[in-house]
Amino acid sequence: MAFYRTTAILLLLCAALPCRADQLTADELRFFETKIRPVLIRECYGCHSNEAGNVRGGLRLDTKELMLIGGSAGPAVVPGDVEQSWLYNAITHQDFVMPPKRKLSPTVIDDFRQWIEMGAPDPRASNIVEIRSTISEADVQQARETFWAYKKPVDQTPPDVKDIHWPRTDIDRFVLAKLEQADLQPTADAEEYKVLRRICFDLIGLPPTPEQITFFTEKWENDPDQAVSYVVDKLLEKKQFGERWGRHWLDVVRFAESTGREVNMTYPHAWRYRDYVIDSFNDDKPFDQFVQQQIAGDLLPAKTDEKWAENLVATTFLAIGPKNINEQNRVQFAADLVDEQIDATTRVFLGTSVACARCHDHKFDAIPQTDYYAMAGIFRNMTTYFGNPPSDFGNFSAAQAKQNSSLMILPIDDPNPYDKHYTKLELQSLRDEITEKMGEVKQLRRANMGDGNAANAQRNRIRLNNELATLSNKLAVVDKNGIPRSYCMGVQERRSPTNAKLLLRGEIDQAAQVVERGFPQVLCSVLPTIDNQSSGRLELASWIASEQNPLAARVMVNRIWQYMIGQGIVTSTENFGTTGQPPSHEELLDHLARRFVQSGWSIKSVVRDIATSRVYRMSTTFDSQSHQYDPDNALLWRANPRRLDAEAIRDAMLSISGEINSDRPRGSEVAQAGYTRVQGGVLGNPRDIARRAFGTVARNSRSTRGMQRGRMDRSLQDVARAVTGQLDQENSKFRSIYLPIVRDEEPRSLDVFDFADSSAIIGTRESSNTANQALYMMNNRFVIQQSNVFADRVLQQQTTPTKQLEFAFLLAYGRPPTSGERSAATAFIRQFAPTTSYRSRGQKTMSAFCQSLFASAEFRYID
Template sequence: MRYSVSCLVTRCLCLAALLSVFAGGPLSLRAAELPDKIDFNFHIRPIISDRCFHCHGPDNETREAGLRLDLPDQLGETVDEEAGIKYVTPGNAELSEVFRRISSHDEYMVMPPADSNLTLSEREIALIKKWIEQGAEYKSHWSFIPLEPVQLPEVKQTDWPRNRIDWFVLKRLEQEGLAPSPEVSREQWLRRVTFDLTGLPPTLEELDAFLGDESPEAYEKVVDRLLASSHYGERMAVDWLDLARYADTYGYQADVYRAMWPWRDWVIDAFNQNLPYDDFVTWQLAGDLLPEPTREQVLATAFNRHHRQTNEGGSIEEEFRQEYVSDRTQTFGTAFLGLTLECSKCHDHKFDPISQKEFYELSAYFNSIDESGLYSHFTDAVPTPTLLLPEEDKADQLKSLNTQISAAATELQTVRESESASFEKWLANRNPDETGLEKGLVGKFTFDEIIEAEEQKRIDNLATPAQFGKMSDDPEHIDGYQGKGLKLSGENNFRTDAGGNFNRSEPFSIALWIKADHRAERAVIYHRSRAWTDAGSRGYQLLIEDGKLSAGLIHFWPGNAIGIQAKEALPVNEWVHVTLTYDGSSQAVGLQLYVNGERAEVDIVRDKLAKEITGGGATEFTIGQRFRDRGFIDGEVDELRIYIRELTTIEVKQLHDGETLNALLAKPGQDLTEEEREQLFAHWLTHHSDHYLQASGKLTSLRKQHNELIDQVAEVMVMKELAEPRTTHVLYRGAYDAPREEVTRGTPASLPPLAEGASRGRLGLAEWLTSPEQPLTSRVAVNRFWQMFFGQGLVTTPEDFGSQGALPTHPLLLDDLANQFIDSGWDIKALLKEIVLSATYRQSSLASKELYARDPDNELLGRGPRFRLSAEMLRDQALYVSGLLIDKQGGPPVKPYQPEGLWEEKSSAVYTRDEGEGSHRRSLYTFWKRTSPPPAMITLDAAKRDVCTVKRQTTATPLQALVLLNDVQYIEAARGLAVKAIEQAPEDRNQQLTWLFRSLTSRYPEDRELELLKQVFEEQLNDFRKHPENAAELLKQGDHPVNTEIPQSEQAAMTVVAQMMFNYDEVVIRR
């Protein structure tokens, strides 16, 4: 079939991009300027991805004419059968429609079309033409190709390589006609490697020891020492905190504190213990799903809870819950696959073979935890799921209490069984008029009379007169079930503080008559809480949901609560007696619903209550209305009873009909059925058995102790799978309220499939990710580790290994390192050791003009790396050399110096600095507030951590120099360093300045440098002697006490020298 010209124009909208690549413009480019062998991935794909994939790539929505240039089958389709023309005809550019289009001078035929504003260079055209002539070999995208063993290349300078890395680097340099740079000095190498592996500079003692060690193992001994240092884990953790978007606050508007630091400490420990990378990843993705997981394995899953969260009024809970799921999915893609999955949230990826459906199949793995889209506004409840982290002594106490509670529950059952004989004696002499329904009654409201008080109307409490009832917005006083009752509008209420502030260890019962005039989707009958939209609104409640009664006790909904719902709908347009009883067990089976005296069959909705239900700010038991909830519209209520004990079944019946208990008490013993005897036995135990009451009181007391103790225990957000996976849908345009096709868990088809029989949960995903067959995981990880040492990865876009990302500068080296990483058992320390002991790493950062001109970005690795120290390293260096650094690992975040008022600009919070130790910890322990990160660190390019960050931006601004000069933290450090320098040799200025210089640069100053330092010192000394008040003012900066033995003018002058040195290139730049 032949296509018309107009059809071809439409179908090949972007093919001209290829054609202009192949033939457009003059094709006189010399062959010598092109590679001998054209590789599709490294020479062709980048061109068509950038110019053609938007219209002819993976995205269905933007594809023109149904043509995909990312699929080899379509490239080979016939365009003109008679003429033998295909889109790409291997070996013949003249018979390739792509070539014909881009070589056309017809404005209607040429591609890319003029209105696309896209063009191809002469070299790009020649590259694609040569590719066609060489056979047009197509390859899958380079990063999706499985890893294969790599052979060492042959090189000329065989005495240069120190390990496998160097052979690949040297081969590339020799191909470019270049040679490696000379080896860096031992001093600079030690400074370089010490910063790289610990984030701190070497001490002078370490420097002298290394310089004095002439053994062949000197370098290796240094590396082993650094890798064994606890500072190693702290340095490694910084990059991982960026990647995991770790912060100490929730983000968004309120941005209040949340305790996630135990996970940060786990990361430090994991690096220090050299946890294999596959385990490191697996624990963070699915540690909770491992067989009998340890506390550390569950804690590791906090990785997926570091996303921002909101509690802003008016926010839609499901919208933000879906946002959290999306964040986890995108972070998974960036952190472990090096892919921009976020592009597929709203549509098929425009450049990579990731469809929108596949995005949601992957997100289904992260969509099944018992979480809320909103965290608590009224309480500090930790959003569920959570892990309790008791300290060792509290853990022992809790374990002991659990044992005692179990024993007390067994004892109670034993007492119950042993009391049969006593019950029979009572049964023979029982009093038929003694119901016992006044026992434990703290609230009795008949609603028969509304009393007009001076301040407000009230309703008497016949059980506890001092705790009367109040009303808001005047509920209507109507004929009730018995006498008078109240009719509610949904906006008004009845309230009382009559004993309703129950904690989770206290049994209680609440009974009342209600009348609903319609089957409500949702209605609040009563509660003691603040607001249902607040996931942490602690308390208890009785609702109508989908026409059915629903009850619950809540610490944080949904994951830290117990809840039940009646199977049958609540009758409407009739009075119904409803009783809720609770036994104090914190278990859903301890909640019972009764409807008209009969126990209702219920479904258990939630069954994990681990912390207190009080303390949420609710002060009163309320009927009919709740803040930001649907009230009991046109609902009627009457005869409210509140008990501080669990009612028995027969007592509930008595409250309902007023006669069942009396009738059974009067019935002859021989006429009682087995069920009736059992009901009377339960009644007798509650009212007459001293042994039973004593055992029951003991159990309640132990539960109360456990409750009070566990309420002090810290929690951290973690992952925990729902019993049944939540349904996941493709969301149209990514909108939470526009679900389309239902999807199940799955991985992208462009990557290896899940192993046969693999778990379909997060653990199966982690196993898939760390499988040796997975082409991305090890490449992505190795690339990021390489970036630590060279400032950029072998792939300079660590966040994007897809079509729009950079190509690897040394693809065989990347694959060789990835293979080694897997073969070593994913040994991180072994990989880092290999890198820092290479000749490549040992090169000087100084290079010839020719090398700088040929390779300004050092992609060829012909010289040592040179880049500014990170924000954390600069601050930690200042504290370390000054002797102010508190070398303490882990613990809650600290608040060092920062300008006043910054927090207040963003929220109502006030920043209160930690004095002393808290101002001198390592920077990774600094409190990280998302809406107002530490300003000095942000100025020095620290990541904001709102999203997963795998490479920090690098800027150069005057503000950075001003921070190092004027920030109180650096002034105080300069003071400390100045005192240490003077104390080295009180009478020898040269020695003082030499010690200071060497402490900061790891080398001796040259004569001209020393003279300059002396000049600055003398000038400042003279000035401070003339103006001693200026010296006193300078030395007041910071908490560190002023040395009283050294003249203040001398201290101040040396402080200025230290301040100047903090800005010195060799101190700021890691060479």
């Protein structure tokens, strides 16, 4: 089949489209040929045509099509709209000066204004070619009928097994049948404390408490099945479930609180989406509704303002990806934004990378390039809001941020908790300061034209732009009375939807034929229709979250299985295509997918089914014969030992020490910082932050006068070092999901333990065992701090050395120590400070012992 080839051939029809001059009136044609074309040739083609080679600003004016597409500043001409036409802006010397060094005559400028207002009639050929796909309709149909992932899941009858006493659920029958076919036996059940620890970490991300251990052990002795079922139901009701499983989802949807890339600007309202995800998992929101809200929440009906606000916040999914806001070409930025949104939507919900077809037909799957641009037509008809709302003076950006955006206003009163209320006097002071800075900008322009000191002018321009951006951002988040408005990130539909043009090699200045909006054909047995007045985004969301889509349910239950069992039935969680891994248990995957849909798309029901299965409670005992036959444990002859992820390790230390704060913090550190640039782990300019902190120190220090005499720089350095840890939040006691996640500046406590790359779609985290992790557990201030508090808890609650050791083991490992461990621990405590009495060395010794428990492999692993 053609779509399995590793290379694709693009066949071009060299005949250009007709120039459509016959659609112009005689007067329009005459006006263009006599008044517009001669000026373009004489004044513009030297720098902005195909003959110019590397055209300036990416702008070409020698064809109608490329002129409308525009360059780095946007469309050169917007028919009927003089204000939005950058060509007119340039020839009138507003923000651009074209031609350079002189201005066109008033008559020529008036001709261009008149031409744009009449609709910019232009008879020039667009030189558009049509790209034909090598993937035929027959190829698509064959893939749809033969490849397992493109066929709808069907109800599966659980297979018969020889050992009828081992299975507890249908899941067990599917797994055991595969093992029996291979003459393999499942391992025995794990010990009860290991099962409980596994359930607690998998469902809520926290270790079991001593009370839970005692209760579960008693129930296990009477009826293990009932004990597991009872604990699972209780944990599913806890709010910590949403925090644990919400973090899994945030991995997949590339959640972060900044743009990343070269100019890393914050997302002060990203926390709203984080909280929305946590609440959705706690409420067991039907997954089909969860999907529709994130793709098209702004288009869904809502009976209340609160529901409408929830739907808007959900669309943050489409706005929260990484962005190169330093991109100078607005057309390129828009194309890359749509590409990122298509990639996220298809990989997250469909396990398929349609974005691979941006530049050519998909090299392996039956996805022609036209399918990509059919989806691009859907996503290009919305506005993405991710930046900072404009103030009355306009939306100034940091000098390095070439692309900016506004935010959506919520229909409810729910402002960012850190947004400041301004008095009328403070508002006026801000406005006056902005006016003063804008005056400096004008003076700078005039001075630069006179003395020609370009380097100095550039430095001053950057400084003023940054200062204006800071002042504008303060005004942007409040109304005219100084009261904070309620904003969120997200998307909104545009009016009058249009189709996208296919781009040769994905290049914005190589437009080909128009492609009608639509969905990937290979996934649709019947192609849904899109109304001419609709972008198709609501239809896309409805189709993805429906039984007609063969992939959404499979992809999600495969993710749940992976988080519970340790590896997916399809191990390539974001690639269900021909280059992905085939399912190890295809019938089981279909069974789970059908159960998922029939349960009302309930995530908790799937979690419950897996957690109460016999498969889930197997031990990790190694068997050489089974390993020789199945070294990857694909058939699940034993449980997979797993290292805890970064959040669970940090949260476990807080839980064991007793310092964990179970309340949800409102907002985040990024919300407090506002819309600003992240530099070297600091939210904002490090020196400015240090100076503000220094001012506070100086007012409260006896050595203020000494600092003013020469120690100011050293003090600033000390304060700067202190604030550089603001993103690590080492003194915070809330759960790790609430730590600020800034791209390229993740907290050390998460990063060292393989935290998900927040700029990528991560369905499966890496799990390493490195020297850096050991060094972190030995030397990090947070670990030492929690070890000290852990020791205090042990010493306060237990009075004898024997009970203290047992209690410490119970908290850390969920079990009492063995006799060998008790002897080793006792010897360590005696030898730690042999010259002092036990009573005097108690806290310090116990802290070292508790830290050794944290640093052990058993603490970091689920057995």
